[in-house]
Amino acid sequence: MLRRQARLRREYLYRKAVEERNRAIQEKKNRLKQSLEENTPIHTDLKREALSIQKKLKWEDKAPERAVEIGTESGGGGESHEDDEYRWAGVENPKVLVTTSRDPSSRLKVFAKELRLVIPNAQRLNRGNHDVKELLSACRANDVTDLLIIHEHRGVPDGLIVCHLPYGPTAYFNLSGVVMRHDIPEIGTMSEQYPHLIFHNMTTKLAGRVTNILKYLFPVPKEDSRRVVTFANHDDTLCFRHHMFKRFQGATGRELELIEVGPRFQLKLYEIKLGTLEHADAADTEWALRPFMNTTYKRRFLSDADGWDAADNEV
Template identity: 30%
Template sequence: MGKGKIGGKKVPLIKNKIKRRAVVQKLKKEGERTAKKERKTRQKEAEALGDEAPERHAQRTLENTRDYDATVVQPGDEEVAGEDRMDEFASHFAGAEPPRIVITTGQYPSKQLLEFVNEILGLLPNSEYRQRGAIPIKAVVQAASQRGFTMLLVFTERAKRPTGLWLIKLDPRGGPGGPTARFKVSSLRMPKEITGHGTPSNHRPELILNNFGTRLGHRVGRLLACLVPHDPQFRGRQVITMHNQRDFVFFRHHRYIFEEKGEGKKRRVAARLQELGPRFTLRLKSLQMGTFDTQHGEYEWKRQAELDRHSRRRFHL
């Protein structure tokens, strides 16, 4: 589209704002109709030519032009399957270790952060909040492990907005525990900010993990899966979705709703989604072996912002 053009047509110079807006809207609609007509024509021509139709080239995006990553997990990879049977999350997926989560914050949490924590408590089964005070994180990790918790979530904030999450896998049997993931939290929208949001029930939600394709993404996905019991109650129709795109993990919480529409022979059941909230985005900053230790901990992976700036097509998850 050329400069000063809409729908392939040049916008006339109109000083009156209302008239100019009406002309622009008209040109937009005409352009959309023309594009739709041309698209249908191309489809009919391709159907008529059959196998002889010229190959259509997909639009170039950051996803389909990403840098090659040798760690992408292939379907049926026996090495990865063997690691899954022996890693820190194996007992969860075997149903031998139901999640029991403790959530805490900084020393003086704001009202806004506590509201967010309350929403997380409502969507994660078997979770509870403990006020941390001035107790060091290492002491919290040790106490939570001794009390049989399997996961520790520490939310941090800046300017009364949640900005960070420490996700620490615990071993209630007295083992070393880990790993520890540090995420940046952004784009938070509470349920009250979501139009038409619903109220969650006490049913165990279903979990959908999408697009965690590399070895690192596979490991982080298994860590996130330990937040939700491995036996969902489908009767509640609640779904937690964590979708990874360009190393941003989009967190969504929905409910399926089935509605009967039409009458007689045209009667049918239609399905739709109702968002329950909250809605936010996670970005992995580091993955550390073992439990929380910022001084002497060994990192499995750490984001290098300088390298990411030089390659926009380099994704890690």
Template identity: 60%
Template sequence: MLRREARLRREYLYRKAQEAKQHSIEDKKQRLKRALEENRLIPTEIRREALTLQKQLEFDDEGGEGVSSHMDDEYKWAGVEDPKVMITTSRDPSSRLKMFAKELKLVFPNAQRMNRGKHEMGALVRACKANEVTDLVIVHEHRGMPDGLIVCHLPFGPTAYFTLCNVVMRHDIPDLGTMSEAYPHLVFHNFTSRLGQRVRPASWTTIYISRYFSKPFLSCLQVSNIMKYLFPVPKDDSRRVITFANQEDYISFRHHVYKKTDHRNIDLSEVGPRFEMKLYMIKLGTLENEGTAEVEWRWHPYTNTAKKRKYLTNE
């Protein structure tokens, strides 16, 4: 099993290393194609390769343009099978953190909660891979209040690190009934970036997109991928809705159920929990290779990114 994991990891890293070369060839092919369609002179830097590139263009399938990347491999089976989520805590958790982990187990369908005990992170990740777990969720605390959330997609990543604030648990909301176990519909509000090619909006996901997203411009649509694939495909008649709403870099998590009162109105009820999330890092590896994994994005609060943001959002 360990040899197989090592081989799969090497193959994944090799495909990732070949992306730059493949993207360069694809760019040349597209430039040649545009020049031929517009009856213009072929650009000087690709004239020597023009005949070879033209032969390659003849074998390209219509609608299959583009180069697949390691980002496509991460979620290529999403939606084919229901995700399996494992939820655990930091070591020696308080009673409130255990309670919060139990509530998260109810939020994510098909999720299981495991007591952390003395398990090391490497052994925990290997056990999840052996049991075909798709995502490992770890919650952290500070003096009894949940303050951190880690979402690690298996087997190769990515791993997203969030801070939590303004956490209100179900137990703190009065007059709540039992939580519905129906697969929820998802709403992602105010998420956009130039990395939209990485997002594959699925038919079961409702996504509201605006043109502006503040500092984490490199990561907002990756976050929607990371979060939405924790949930399976819901049925059309599901009355459960989970919302991820971005406002000034803070992602508000809200959980509601609704029922139709008449042909024009619905009754919306919050079932909790609710909290605010703030992304501060995305790594391309898993938790077991945290020290060697490449950092894809990190929050730099004092970096002036106005020019980059304008370029990436195409404003």
């Protein structure tokens, strides 16, 4: 089992390295093609390779639309390591495990129970003395797709880690403004229907990555589901809201009523690692928030068209 996991990870890392190499080649091809189409001078660093690259362009076939879309996003030739990460997303229902940091408070235990109810097909595990390696090996043995770990500070939940298995990514969020169902009087019961998802004001490439990380925690809902989970972006903070809705005949015709069932909280992304939690120290950093940079306070990474500059934020 250990040898198989090591072999699969080596194969994944090899494919990712090949993707990086193909991305650099494809970027040169795109720049040369753009210069030829617009009849502009070829950039200095491409002049030496321009003739060989131009010959390669003549023999390239047009790829399928989905491959072109992925190749444009990643800068590669039509394949991405994201295909390995979310290969069966939407085909099979995700299997999510929710746990806490060690020695959790009673309030954190209650929040973990409520989060388990929010995510269908999720299971909650008491952390006990299990370390991260033990948790992840148990998750892989039981075909768990995502591991959620909730952290706290003095009884207040303040951190959420979403680790996608078996290859990653691992996303780190700050958690704030937690209002649990436990704190709302007469809130009623929570439906177990698969919820519809709403991602509001998520327009950048980084926002698409975050959307995938959160979206694939939930199974595909049925059309008649009356449960809605919303991630609304406001100043790079995701406001989580959970509602039930019902339609009724009002004075002005068919009307819609929203009923909040909780919990509610805010998520602030601060890092994405290309790997699982036990390899976090050695894994590449796909994106990280740099709050100490002079321009960070006026930049928006999830909603502006130019919000995610990989050169400024990658390690």
